[in-house]
Amino acid sequence: MTKIFVRQSIMFVSLVFLQVCLFSRIHVFGVATPVVYTYFLIKLPVKLSRNAVLFLAALIGLSIDIFGYTLGLNMLATIIVGFMRYMLLRLFKPRDLIDNVIPSFGTFGRNMFFRYAGTVTLLHITLLFAIDVNAFLVPSLFILRIAGSFIISSLIIYGLEMIYSGKGN
Numbered sequence: 001m002t003k004i005f006v007r008q009s010i011m012f013v014s015l016v017f018l019q020v021c022l023f024s025r026i027h028v029f030g031v032a033t034p035v036v037y038t039y040f041l042i043k044l045p046v047k048l049s050r051n052a053v054l055f056l057a058a059l060i061g062l063s064i065d066i067f068g069y070t071l072g073l074n075m076l077a078t079i080i081v082g083f084m085r086y087m088l089l090r091l092f093k094p095r096d097l098i099d100n101v102i103p104s105f106g107t108f109g110r111n112m113f114f115r116y117a118g119t120v121t122l123l124h125i126t127l128l129f130a131i132d133v134n135a136f137l138v139p140s141l142f143i144l145r146i147a148g149s150f151i152i153s154s155l156i157i158y159g160l161e162m163i164y165s166g167k168g169n
Helices: 002-021 038-042 050-068 073-092 110-131 139-166
Strands: none
Touching (some): 002 038, 002 050, 038 050, 038 073, 038 110, 038 139, 073 110
16 A cells, blocks of 8 residues: 555646646647646546545646646546546446456556546646636637647557556556
8 A cells, every 4th residue: 555655646736747847848730738747637546435526627727727727627527536446437447347456557457547537638738728717719729629638638648558567567
């Protein structure tokens, strides 16, 4: 348990740092911005209580908001995703899998993990951009921002998972 806590803590700090210092400054064609801190929510243990997931979701969202000056947008989106996480896990978790695992290529399989991670990422990005005040003024830009950010974020999360699973985790 301590080993998992240390890994999750390091992942939390690393993802917040990378999001604030690197990924939030990337705007591909002025519309697509990678949102990779959702990888933290994706990698939380399956058996973790709903209250703990909601607390950690609020904490990572608040951290991004504090350093990114976004006034609660990320916190609200991560809390909703944290709440929806159990429904998504029921959809994508293999039936014969024990509950005390961390979602990964090894435990879910590449295809199912990518579907689960993609759904979590798409939900988060859609909520994040929908909460924005100007989101619905230009519907085509709204859809383009979601699609572009989802593609870039998914590719980065997939790469992070390849690195993370390559270490024998």
